[in-house]
Amino acid sequence: MSGAWIHGAGVITPAVAGGIPDLPGVLRETPASPPRSVERIPLPSGMKPQDGRRMARLTLLALWAADRCWADLRGRDAGLYVGLTHGTTALLKEFHDFLYDYGPDKASPNAFSNGVTNAPLGAVSKHLTLTKGGHTLVGFENVGLDVLDAACAALERGSVDLCCAGAAEEFSPLAEEAYSRCGWSAGPLPGSLPLPQSPGAWIGLSEASAFFALSREPGGCRYESLGSIDDAPGDTDLVISGASGGPQDLHELAALQSLSGRFAAPPALLFPKLWFGETFAVSAMLAVALACGICTGEAPAFVSPLDPSLRSCFLPSPPVDRPLRTALIVAAGRTGEVSAGLVTCRGC
Amino acid sequence: MPPDVWVTGIGIVSALGEGVPVHVRAVREGHSGLAPREFFGGAVPDPVMCGMIPPEAMRETVEATPADRADRILRRATAAALTDAGITVSNGVEAIAGTTLGNMHGATCYHRQLREGRNVDPALLGGFILASPLRSVCRSLGITGRVLTISSACGSATAALGEAFHRIRSGASRCVVAGGFEAVSPYVVAGFNSLRLVSRHMCRPFDRSRSGLNPGEGAAMLVCEEAGAARARGARPLARIAGSGAALDAYHYTRAHPEGRGLAQAMRAALSSAKMPPDAIDHLHLHGTGTDANDPSEYHACRDVFGDRLSAVPAASTKPLTGHTFGASGALNAVFSIIALREKLAPGTISLVEQDPLFSGLNLARDAREAPGLKTAMSLSLGFGGESSAVVLTEAAT
Numbered sequence: 001m002s003g004a005w006i007h008g009a010g011v012i013t014p015a016v017a018g019g020i021p022d023l024p025g026v027l028r029e030t031p032a033s034p035p036r037s038v039e040r041i042p043l044p045s046g047m048k049p050q051d052g053r054r055m056a057r058l059t060l061l062a063l064w065a066a067d068r069c070w071a072d073l074r075g076r077d078a079g080l081y082v083g084l085t086h087g088t089t090a091l092l093k094e095f096h097d098f099l100y101d102y103g104p105d106k107a108s109p110n111a112f113s114n115g116v117t118n119a120p121l122g123a124v125s126k127h128l129t130l131t132k133g134g135h136t137l138v139g140f141e142n143v144g145l146d147v148l149d150a151a152c153a154a155l156e157r158g159s160v161d162l163c164c165a166g167a168a169e170e171f172s173p174l175a176e177e178a179y180s181r182c183g184w185s186a187g188p189l190p191g192s193l194p195l196p197q198s199p200g201a202w203i204g205l206s207e208a209s210a211f212f213a214l215s216r217e218p219g220g221c222r223y224e225s226l227g228s229i230d231d232a233p234g235d236t237d238l239v240i241s242g243a244s245g246g247p248q249d250l251h252e253l254a255a256l257q258s259l260s261g262r263f264a265a266p267p268a269l270l271f272p273k274l275w276f277g278e279t280f281a282v283s284a285m286l287a288v289a290l291a292c293g294i295c296t297g298e299a300p301a302f303v304s305p306l307d308p309s310l311r312s313c314f315l316p317s318p319p320v321d322r323p324l325r326t327a328l329i330v331a332a333g334r335t336g337e338v339s340a341g342l343v344t345c346r347g348c
Numbered sequence: 349m350p351p352d353v354w355v356t357g358i359g360i361v362s363a364l365g366e367g368v369p370v371h372v373r374a375v376r377e378g379h380s381g382l383a384p385r386e387f388f389g390g391a392v393p394d395p396v397m398c399g400m401i402p403p404e405a406m407r408e409t410v411e412a413t414p415a416d417r418a419d420r421i422l423r424r425a426t427a428a429a430l431t432d433a434g435i436t437v438s439n440g441v442e443a444i445a446g447t448t449l450g451n452m453h454g455a456t457c458y459h460r461q462l463r464e465g466r467n468v469d470p471a472l473l474g475g476f477i478l479a480s481p482l483r484s485v486c487r488s489l490g491i492t493g494r495v496l497t498i499s500s501a502c503g504s505a506t507a508a509l510g511e512a513f514h515r516i517r518s519g520a521s522r523c524v525v526a527g528g529f530e531a532v533s534p535y536v537v538a539g540f541n542s543l544r545l546v547s548r549h550m551c552r553p554f555d556r557s558r559s560g561l562n563p564g565e566g567a568a569m570l571v572c573e574e575a576g577a578a579r580a581r582g583a584r585p586l587a588r589i590a591g592s593g594a595a596l597d598a599y600h601y602t603r604a605h606p607e608g609r610g611l612a613q614a615m616r617a618a619l620s621s622a623k624m625p626p627d628a629i630d631h632l633h634l635h636g637t638g639t640d641a642n643d644p645s646e647y648h649a650c651r652d653v654f655g656d657r658l659s660a661v662p663a664a665s666t667k668p669l670t671g672h673t674f675g676a677s678g679a680l681n682a683v684f685s686i687i688a689l690r691e692k693l694a695p696g697t698i699s700l701v702e703q704d705p706l707f708s709g710l711n712l713a714r715d716a717r718e719a720p721g722l723k724t725a726m727s728l729s730l731g732f733g734g735e736s737s738a739v740v741l742t743e744a745a746t
Contacts, residue, residue, distance in 0.1 A: 002520075012431040014538030059601075080596060084499075086476050095539065096459035104388040104538045111604045113732070116448065116711060117480065117499035122601035122733025131610060132618065135500040135507045135735065139480040146496060150511070157518055159617075174476075178458070181470035334481045 001231065002152035003224035003342075004163070008213035009289050010068025012061055013276050014038050014206060019068060020221075023286075023293040024068035024227035026275050027300040031189060032042040034206050034277035037171040044068075044127060055123065056088035056108050061209035062120040062168035070128050070164060077341025078213075079160035083147035083167035084119040085280035087113040087138070089174045091115030120168055124211075132160045138331035141248045143167070144284030145341050148212070149225035155216050166211030167281040176205050184246055193271045193303045194243035202245040210285035218346065221292040226340040229255050229330060233342070236267045238285040238294060238327040239314065244273040253307060255340075257329075260313040268324065269304050269314035284323055284331035284339065291327035291343035298323045350517040352575035354585035354744050357433025357525075359425035361406075362566030362670040363399030372687050373503060375716050378698045380669050382550055382562055387537045396537055398549055399564030399671025401451070417565075418531035425567035426485050429525055433571035442493035442521050442658075444511050445569070446504025448675035448732075450478035450497075453533035456706050468521065480509035481529065484683035490514050491681065493521065497710035499675065502635065503594070503731035504528050505568070506678030509739050512572040515698050522574045527679035529567035536563050536674075544551045551638035551672070553665035553697055556704045558638040564671020568679035585744030587686040590724070593617025597734025604642060605736045608649025611728065611736035615653045618726065618738035629661055629740070630727060631694050631725040633685045636665020637672050638699075646730055647707045658709045662694035662717055669698065678729040678737065685725040685741050694719045 009020045014035035041060045043052060044067030052060050062082065070076075080312070082090050093113035113119070118136045125131070134154070137147050144167045149166035179185070186204025190196030214223070226232065243252040256269070272290055273283060294300075299318035306316050318324055327343040360367065363381025364374045365585045375380070379404075384395040407419060421513045422445065428437060451707060458472040486495050505528025512526035515699040528538075540546050547560030572589060595613035597605040604610070617627060632654075635646055650658055673680055688694055696715040703712055724742045731737075 055601075083477075086728070087478070089476060092455060092476070095535070096456065096463075097540055099535075100460070100463055104534070104541070107538040107542040109542040109544075112542050116501060116732055117733065118501050118604075118733050118735060119601055121500070121596075121735070125596040125598045125734070126601050129598045131596045131598045131613060133596060133614065133737075135503070135511075135594070138497045138499045139478060140477070140483075150496075153514065153518065153520065157514060159514075166506075175473075177467070178470055178473040178476070181468060182473065260635065312634050335487070 001224055001227055002149060002156045003222055004152045004214035004218035005157050005217060006212050006221045006223055006292060007215050007219045008069040008072055010065035011210045011289050012038060012065050013208040017227045020289050020292045024297055024300050027302045029272040030206055034275060036205060037207050039052055054114055056114050056119060058088045058093050058168050058170040059120045059123045061170060062166060063123055065125040065209035066128060066166055066211040069213045070341050073213055076162055076166050077132055078130050078162035079132040079154050080121060080125055080130045081147045081151045081165045082136045082254050083143045083281040084117055084136060084138050085140060086172060086175050087117050088115050088170060089172040115266055122275055128165055138327060140332040140335060141261045141280055142284060142331035142337060142339040143241050143281045145331050145339035146156055148223055148341060151214050152225050155214060163214045164211060165214055166209060167285050168209035169207055169279045169282045171205055171207035188203045189274060190245045190305060192307050194249035194307055196245045203278050206279050208276060208279040208282040208286060209291055211280050219347045220296060221343060222343045223288055226342055229338055229340040232259060232262060232328045234262060234264045236326050236328045237324040239267050239269045240291055241269060241271055241325060242283050242327050242331040243271050246278055247334035248332045251336050251338060255330050255332055255338045266313055268318045269306060270302060284329055288343055291329060295325050295327055295343060295345040353513050353516045353589040354573050354575045354578050355570050355587045355589060355686060356573050356578050356583040356585060357571035358683055359423060359428025359432060359585060360568040361401055361424050362680060364670060365402060365403060366405040370549040372691060374669050375687055375693060375695045378696055378715055380698060382671055387534050396546060397562045398532055399562060400532060401565055417453055418529060419484050421531055421565060421567045422481050422529040423485045425569040426525055427489060428551055429491045429569040429571050438489055438491040440493050441491050441523040443482060443491050444496045444508040444524055444526040445482045446498040446508040446675045447478055447530055448499060448501050448504055449536055451481055451531060452535040453531060456533060456535045459691055483498045500735045501731035501733060502677055503735045503737045504675040506729035506737040506739055507594060509682055510594055510737055513589045513592045516574050522577045524572045525569050525574055527569035528676035530565050530674045530676040532563050532565040545639055550699045551667050552699045553636035553638040553667055554643050554704055554707045554710055555700055555703045558643060560639055561637045562671040564673040566569060566670060566673045566676050566680060567725050568676060570682060587689055588742045588744040589739060590619045590624025590742045591740040593621055594737040599734050602733050604645045604730055606645055608645040610734045611646060611649035611730050612652040614722050614736040618740050622740040627657060628724050629726045630722045632661050632663040633681050633725055633727040634663055634665045635728045636667050638667060642730055647710060659711050661711055662719060663711050664695040665697045666695050681727040682739060685727045688722055688725055689741060689743050690720050692720050694722065696710045721743045
């Protein structure tokens with residue numbers, strides 16, 4: 001298990017652009033079908049509009065969130081880890097369109113070079129002048145926690161004193177269409193999670209980016225990477241699940257069911273994708289940021305549509321008799337791997 | 349005291365063929381796996397010198413499709429590495445692999461079907477997610493531990509080896525099969541050609557007449573084990589990973605720093621983690637792509653770290669043997685470095701005709717050189733966007 005203190009966060013989704021305190025308020029709204037894309041991606045500080053003109057949407061989202069999380073750390077050098085799932089399918093499509101419309105000798109160098117998977121990391125590294133190493137991890141719905149684990153491990157072994165870690169996902173009509181061909185189409189919000197009973201009740205794709213500034217120095221909230229979901233502590237108040245009605249739900253359900261009887265008192269169970277949509281690599285990071293916001297403030301009154309098998313071991317809403325201070329993040333990938341992390345807040 | 353990290357198994361497949369012996373032979377004899385090949389009916393450029401894995405090394409089957417080529421390349425190398433290490437039960441083994449473009453052939457097929465209005469095969473969606481091949485391979489080989497895919501351009505595989513090294517040293521893992529893979533597809537060729545980086549001839553790293561890179565495909569996977577655990581099960585070490593380092597240029601989001609600032613930092617970090625001075629390095633395995641921008645960056649970084657001693661360290665680029673395998677290149681480099689350590693043979697840079705005077709401090713040779721004192725090698729990777737990494741390998745003391 002490795003861990004680190006969170007000293008800053010930047011989050012951008014269609015619903016909110018800001019830091020940790022801005023997230024819990026999103027839960028006060030009744031979930032409706034989450035918007036797919038951010039209306040206007042603001043430029044990060046110091047960046048001219050022409051600098052971002054050729055960049056992928058994905059990269060712009062990452063830049064904004066990373067810049068926001070580093071607001072109090074300008075000038076500090078650090079390591080950098082970034083998580084992605086699909087990368088930029090928009091530039092991938094543009095490249096192929098040029099290839100087939102104009103011929104291979106006129107293929108778009110911009111679409112190719114700005115479309116490679118490590119372009120967001122390169123852009124963030126340059127914008128914040130981060131040189132202390134790192135890399136891009138690509139994975140499924142749980143890769144956000146793998147990114148945090150890699151960053152925490154780098155801090156613990158002393159490779160770096162400070163680390164910037166985040167993820168980004170852009171909304172992709174191409175991916176949405178491909179998923180629908182695989183049988184996953186966005187429909188009405190699920191009546192229960194995980195594994196909604198009604199077919200077609202998948203939350204659907206959205207876009208987002210979330211970045212954290214991590215350090216060994218104590219701060220407000222601490223993130224710890226758990227070796228396994230079995231390491232969840234008995235005094236967990238809140239469990240945040242990555243269920244969305246999507247291909248990972250079978251594994252999310254199994255993971256949540258395995259927690260039955262583990263806790264001193266039933267924790268509240270929250271499905272944030274009802275509000276934020278399926279953002280793949282970003283989703284677990286959004287969950288961490290949301291946990292920090294809830295554990296340092298007052299939990300908004302959400303009601304989670306629990307699968308019947310979970311109703312005896314979890315609460316659908318925050319308990320009234322105690323504050324939420326320890327949150328377990330559960331993120332299952334569609335191929336069966338389950339990652340877990342713990343958020344605790346000091347002095348709360 | 350952190351444990352030693354041994355390499356106990358190697359699986360490798362490239363344009364030279366499959367297995368370590370064929371790569372040893374290629375180093376000794378100086379023969380290349382590059383050959384001209386047409387893509388797009390000869391339009392880009394005509395033809396492309398590239399390193400395609402020979403069909404006999406892939407043992408193509410009726411079920412094979414271009415769309416899953418990367419999966420098959422990776423599966424061959426991973427299975428071979430586990431067999432070489434004598435690991436028959438993969439339960440608890442972790443896997444970390446690097447790739448730049450993964451299985452882009454699948455994505456290209458998807459786009460073509462979409463444009464042609466055909467019934468698109470949703471399975472090709474896997475081409476969009478670079479993590480798919482390693483997941484699929486681990487499932488088929490029974491690897492049940494943590495699985496990570498790193499995509500940091502040409503530094504991906506060295507980063508994967510570095511991550512394996514650190515996980516074992518920290519006690520987070522005891523056995524990780526790590527490396528990289530890449531498949532050449534029309535997308536890869538057209539992409540690098542659009543950047544005017546592809547050479548019509550065999551690449552000539554650090555040569556006066558260098559004119560770009562040759563796309564290559566391949567995979568190399570190395571079983572990295574905690575020495576005590578390996579010793580306990582009777583495994584024999586092929587080499588030791590002594591140190592690993594990484595850095596970012598923060599210069600440009602695609603180009604490397606012209607003076608190799610990030611690579612120099614990565615090299616120093618690797619030496620520091622190995623607790624070795626630059627003087628300890630007996631062989632430098634260069635990234636050596638043969639492009640106008642990368643070769644000077646790499647040279648400046650080496651000069652910065654080694655100073656005047658650079659001219660005494662036999663150095664080599666093996667890209668003329670296999671082509672540039674992008675996300676796999678760091679792992680292939682590591683295997684060639686281990687070959688150098690075990691055979692006491694510094695590889696040649698076989699396409700060298702006239703070393704560019706700009707790089708006069710580099711100790712390059714066209715032919716392989718006997719090096720009886722070769723005990724420690726450093727392998728370098730310099731990636732798109734300035735992600736650099738380095739790994740230090742030594743003989744393994746049992």
